[in-house]
Amino acid sequence: MNAREEILGRARQALGDVTVADPATDVPVTRPAPATGPATPAQVDLFAERVADYRAVVERPTVLTAADAVLAAVTGASSGTRRILVPPGFPDALVPVDDRVEIIRDGPTVTTAELDTCDGVLSTAAIGIAETGTIVLDHGEGQGRRAATLVPDLHVCVVRVDQVVAGVPEAVAALDPSRPQTWISGPSATSDIELDRVEGVHGPRTLHVLLVGPA
């Protein structure tokens, strides 16, 4: 007997006590239905507060000041030229045009080794979760492939206020499981050494969130 048949056979034999065929009637699951629609203004405030709680940088520019905020985020305190990766579909209006910034357009020809030479990356997001301060990327337009927001040391993420939802149930209900997803709650962190939290082991050590509201 092959492994598949044997494991399924053992499982069937182990469950001789289960007599109801329908899983749903056998074990009902009750939980509240998720709320629909974008978050309230108070929940948007909570989102900003909870993202900052993870020691991420959070700013709330308007549509008119967003481009300046992106430029300031990528140049930061550093003096030299910064190599910044920009995924396909990221809004042109927000891409910095400045002597201090070298723009690398991501695409199929950019190798992993080249990703590793970038100082930072820009991206949009699919959803923000207020209750947990989480940004979810489903790697659609403007969000880049999964490695793009991982290898460079700085991640500047642009989230629109209308993308914020209240909690995890609302996010799960709105997301498409067939797309790969990355849920990000603060920068890469470890607590493996004497439980002291250290930001940045392998992912970006700095997460800079720009929560963009209407003008």
Add this chain to the structure above:
Amino acid sequence: MTATFVGMPAFPTAAKAALADTQLRRNLAHATGTIRTKRAGVVGEVDDWEELRLAGAAIKDRVLRHLPYYLEQLETSLQAAGATVHWARDAAEANAIVVGIAQQHDAREIVKVKSMATAEIGLNEACEAAGIDAWETDLAELIVQLGDDLPSHILVPAVHRNRAEIREIFLREMGTAGRAAPEGLTDEPAELAAAARAHLREKFLRAKVAVSGANFAVAETGTLTVVESEGNGRMCLTLPEVLVSVVGIEKILPTWDDLEVFLQLLPRSSTGERMNPYTSTWSGVTPGDGPQEVHVVLLDNGRTNVLADEVGRQALRCIRCSACLNVCPVYERTGGHAYGSVYPGPIGAILTPMLRGVGHDKQTDSLPYASSLCGACFEVCPVRIDIPEVLVHLRAEVVDAHKAAPGLPSVQDMAMKAASWTLSSSGRIGAAEKVSGLGGRLINKLGGHAAPGGAPMLGALPGPAAAWAGSRDVPVPAEESFRAWWERTDGGRAETGDGPGVNGHGTNGVGDR
């Protein structure tokens, strides 16, 4: 990397050694205390926590009670998403599948995401035997691997190491396994983490094959999920060309929406955070993004044995959050190594004997006794596993297994025989009480020690009772037995008010639990 749990001494012996290690006890008390406090804080924020726990338990029960149905559904959806599905009856079969895939790609090394399933099957050792280097990339697992050591906690496997020890391990071993630690490395956690970052980055960038486990596997959509903090998981899941995920058959959730419950329960129970830094989900292959060859190994390795145990089946609900370790008074004092198994703490004390079966080795059979049955583990379990209930059930199984086995009677059997001889005659009981009462009076004069609350306790006992008394406080027997008191005072009618049975030390000891 030869460390292994095989041949570990039984829990009482290992625990005694661990208890003598004051550094270990300090590390553990700090770690478990810190996580306990954080967990209580973030769990307190959730209004419907109990409702969530009930939903979590029900979803997992639904999967377990209809496992063949969900396994077949998962297989179909994984294949539709472009993944190759393998089935493994046991550890050897699972290891052979992973090694075979690495060999097909001429990979001499693989990078690994921290995974309990691959630790359980001893994948690193199997790779080593096949000439393949398997590199752990989680910081704590790296510390354990470089130190040729064993993990001691499900969530923070290197909890038994302090920063000075970690610095020494990095300076001594990193160079032998790849990029050396920088000269002048201090024991600051940020510097140690930076050394790990540099050491592992070259491995991430060149690795062709990665191996992971999965926290959840959604049957309906074929979506796998990995929950982590450092980004090493994301590196392994997205950079190499080939990804192999070893997934225990109990990891299934029926639908995508069920993930909502577990992404609330797991981080809060595990690290005490509202959400862990990174969660990755993927369904098979995504063209142009991440590994273009994806394998999933569905692992039994004793899980169908656990499934067949109607009381113990609930242990398969476990989502490996480790909350039960952090509240367990036994774990807090002995650490994880004393359990001698990949799964330590209260959940390990029930899961390990059921996966392995009882009655075969002393070490496994000792685990259901490695508990005070205080119930704290059940209180914090996000999927409401009644660990104390299963512990008691397994103790009975261990006793039955030994009863059925030929050979010498156990110490316990002999003690019970002696007790039944004494208890079967009122005269003998009276005689025994007189002796123990005399002992109590002597001990009160000679000392002993006091339990919390001040009740006097016995020290070491001679003979067969030594092992029993060596691991618990034994109350000093009453100076006067109830029987003797009744005789002397005519059932209290002649009570003077200062009898030894009323104000003496002897009646205080029984409340100690």
